[in-house]
Amino acid sequence: MWCKGRVFRRTRQGANFIVVIVGLILIFKKQLTSLVNKAFSNINDKAGTL
Numbered sequence: 001m002w003c004k005g006r007v008f009r010r011t012r013q014g015a016n017f018i019v020v021i022v023g024l025i026l027i028f029k030k031q032l033t034s035l036v037n038k039a040f041s042n043i044n045d046k047a048g049t050l
Contacts, residue, residue: 025032
């Protein structure tokens with residue numbers, strides 16, 4: 001039972017981390033979408049040259 005407090009603290013920190021990550025994704029959604037699309041278009045263009 002000694003680790004019960006630590007587990008809840010870690011869970012709360014993990015939840016806060018996830019909230020921050022989701023917030024950043026929502027803020028930078030347009031830039032992330034553009035980056036991913038550009039990366040996949042480069043992969044598709046170079047795949048034909050192999």
